[in-house]
Amino acid sequence: MIVRIRSIGHGIFLTLSVFATKIVALNAEESNHCDANSHHHGPSSCAAGESYNNCPLWLAPSYTGTDREPKYGLFAGKAYGVNETLPVHAELAIPLVDFNFQPTEQFQRNPAVSLPNHHAQLIDFLEGFFWTANFVGAQCEGEYSAPAAIPGIGVLSHYHSGISNVNFHQASVLLRKSPSFLKAGEPHLSRGAITTYHNVTLQATREIPLGMEFFADFGDVWDETSGDNDDAYQDTIRRSDYEKADTIISDLVTFFQEFPDLSRDLQEEIVDFMVDDVLGEAAGKHAKTIRSLIPSSPRKVAQAQAAGGSFLYRYREMIRSSDWLQQNGFCLDTLRAGPSRIPSAGWGAFATRRIQKGETITVSPMLHIADKEILNMYPVGETSSSTQSIGKQMILNYCFGHPESSLLLFPLGSLATLINHQSGKSSNAYVTWSRRVDKLPNQHQYHDYTVEQMAEVSKIVLTMKVVATSDIAEGDEIFLDYGPQWVAAWNDYQARWQRDKQGNSHPLRAQDLRDQYRTKPFAAARTKRPPYPVGVATACFLNVREVPDGKPMFDEALRVEIVEWSSPTTQQDYHGRNLFIVDVLDRAMAPEHFFNYTVLAKFAEDRIEEIVNVPHEACTFVDLPYQGDISLPGAFRHPIGIIDGHFPQKWRNLKGTKSKQ
Numbered sequence: 001m002i003v004r005i006r007s008i009g010h011g012i013f014l015t016l017s018v019f020a021t022k023i024v025a026l027n028a029e030e031s032n033h034c035d036a037n038s039h040h041h042g043p044s045s046c047a048a049g050e051s052y053n054n055c056p057l058w059l060a061p062s063y064t065g066t067d068r069e070p071k072y073g074l075f076a077g078k079a080y081g082v083n084e085t086l087p088v089h090a091e092l093a094i095p096l097v098d099f100n101f102q103p104t105e106q107f108q109r110n111p112a113v114s115l116p117n118h119h120a121q122l123i124d125f126l127e128g129f130f131w132t133a134n135f136v137g138a139q140c141e142g143e144y145s146a147p148a149a150i151p152g153i154g155v156l157s158h159y160h161s162g163i164s165n166v167n168f169h170q171a172s173v174l175l176r177k178s179p180s181f182l183k184a185g186e187p188h189l190s191r192g193a194i195t196t197y198h199n200v201t202l203q204a205t206r207e208i209p210l211g212m213e214f215f216a217d218f219g220d221v222w223d224e225t226s227g228d229n230d231d232a233y234q235d236t237i238r239r240s241d242y243e244k245a246d247t248i249i250s251d252l253v254t255f256f257q258e259f260p261d262l263s264r265d266l267q268e269e270i271v272d273f274m275v276d277d278v279l280g281e282a283a284g285k286h287a288k289t290i291r292s293l294i295p296s297s298p299r300k301v302a303q304a305q306a307a308g309g310s311f312l313y314r315y316r317e318m319i320r321s322s323d324w325l326q327q328n329g330f331c332l333d334t335l336r337a338g339p340s341r342i343p344s345a346g347w348g349a350f351a352t353r354r355i356q357k358g359e360t361i362t363v364s365p366m367l368h369i370a371d372k373e374i375l376n377m378y379p380v381g382e383t384s385s386s387t388q389s390i391g392k393q394m395i396l397n398y399c400f401g402h403p404e405s406s407l408l409l410f411p412l413g414s415l416a417t418l419i420n421h422q423s424g425k426s427s428n429a430y431v432t433w434s435r436r437v438d439k440l441p442n443q444h445q446y447h448d449y450t451v452e453q454m455a456e457v458s459k460i461v462l463t464m465k466v467v468a469t470s471d472i473a474e475g476d477e478i479f480l481d482y483g484p485q486w487v488a489a490w491n492d493y494q495a496r497w498q499r500d501k502q503g504n505s506h507p508l509r510a511q512d513l514r515d516q517y518r519t520k521p522f523a524a525a526r527t528k529r530p531p532y533p534v535g536v537a538t539a540c541f542l543n544v545r546e547v548p549d550g551k552p553m554f555d556e557a558l559r560v561e562i563v564e565w566s567s568p569t570t571q572q573d574y575h576g577r578n579l580f581i582v583d584v585l586d587r588a589m590a591p592e593h594f595f596n597y598t599v600l601a602k603f604a605e606d607r608i609e610e611i612v613n614v615p616h617e618a619c620t621f622v623d624l625p626y627q628g629d630i631s632l633p634g635a636f637r638h639p640i641g642i643i644d645g646h647f648p649q650k651w652r653n654l655k656g657t658k659s660k661q
């Protein structure tokens, strides 16, 4: 099985590591709206050229799709600078604990369901949309793996072989704060029902011009395995070749700026010389490709630089106009995240502006999961007697489903997963299939596929929209009616919770300690057991270097090498792949860093090292496998209902069988 989990290429092996998150932009900036999707509110003040109709983010047909088979992507409605984050669209991340662990018994099919034995294929397909756990810090949630589903920005920023311009701002989620509705040590109905990983956001890794699509960095392994990619606009020239060409272009531009009086002939000679000479040595077999990317005239070299580099110079048509986005796209500025008005619900989605009855609140591509049984969980390690499922993946709570079908739909729309339930008249929105008039249509032909046929569809083909059923004021929370089966399941869960959990205490989790220890030094425990609750471990972000000359390099007592901490020193440097569980041995006050620690970390089975001068802000807590709320026994697990009349007849493969949701 080719592992195509996004971004496995960063030196982390999936089965060994794990990390995860999801957030809500409590601090999301409110933007002024002069929105393209409705023409009925407030005076607009859009400074021309600054952003497209004040909409920083658009959902529109991606370059990586075709007219016949559209695929929806995200586009910049304003220009983004290097390292700039996209503030409005902080998302949740939903880890799938041990998702990749497949005891052979699990492949036994439910005799009631006429599905072929294709779980491995389905998992392979789904993994292509998930991120390795370390991206959000979830690598310790499972023993085996915990890839994270990140809706919105996590799936809709596609892969392009020639360019990547965004990446996750990992610090946002790795250093996230607890939401106000969760109190340390107290039970809450939403514990185990919603993910604790939040505040996932993207940042630009290079200048992104207004109107450009976002392409995420999926890592080296993905690059290598994506040769079979039949998407449109994928390039035979690799990203690294464009990058090398850009380095030369930038050197040339700098050189000509320093010597502005050179004759045209001389400039051209210098271009030739640089290109030949530099490439001759540096680029090997790629020399020819790279040379073809560098314009021969000095004037065009400057233009290539101004266009944002050799890739964008070559594909200038990739920059979409404001008109094009308005005609073909949907502005993703209608929702923001915040704690729900319903105390038991956790996060909620709120209107950022007035929305009229009948108006589309948001559009959401849907990832189809053709067999809900693949969300069953099995005990890791056991091979024989483990056909008994021990629970279901949390992602089920975010999926739409129907009791007569084994097909589930996971919404990929930005913040769409945050919309909570209210019954009947108390809801103000419903979900249905999008149509051509919505500019981002659903591909209705797939409604005629059977579930078995849908299992063979290995791309995103379905799109739904959330429509207002009444006028919604700015700041109102959006509610759907999740349907009678969901309500029954929730009432049942609530009754059990009130009987078993209410009023009791709840174990402290990593997130609680993270909040507490922001302003409190970690315990130094060279000799004494640290005072942390069972199931929580200290961990630090560690990049290390050799200790300076004259300092001890070996700890005689523990018989380990001593190294010195070197980073992360900026928010940009935080990466889940550098997070290691540690024992904090010693601590000392350090004026610049509050405290510095000496820690012991196991980097690999045969590499245990002592690290000195680890500053306080580089250390945190993680939940050990199956100790986080995501693994809480008896946690709520049930999909959201789709309105019966909207659910295609052909997909009802469980009709007449005794289905279990």
Ligand SMILES: *[C@@H]1O[C@H](CO)[C@@H](O)[C@H](O)[C@H]1NC(C)=O
Pocket: 024, 026, 027, 085, 169, 171, 172, 173, 175, 176, 177, 178, 199, 201
């Ligand atoms: C989310 O991340 C941003 C940085 O991108 C940070 O400033 C903010 O405090 C974080 N919010 C929460 C609730 O953790």
Ligand SMILES: *[C@@H]1O[C@H](CO)[C@@H](O)[C@H](O)[C@H]1NC(C)=O
Pocket: 082, 083, 570, 572, 573
């Ligand atoms: C972006 O962040 C990286 C990593 O911290 C840093 O090296 C670089 O200078 C930053 N660039 C800008 C333009 O801020």
Ligand SMILES: *[C@@H]1O[C@H](CO)[C@@H](O)[C@H](O)[C@H]1NC(C)=O
Pocket: 565, 566, 589, 590, 591, 593, 596, 612, 613, 614, 615
């Ligand atoms: C604390 O650690 C930082 C980062 O490694 C280092 O620069 C600093 O000198 C240390 N401070 C003390 C007082 O040891």
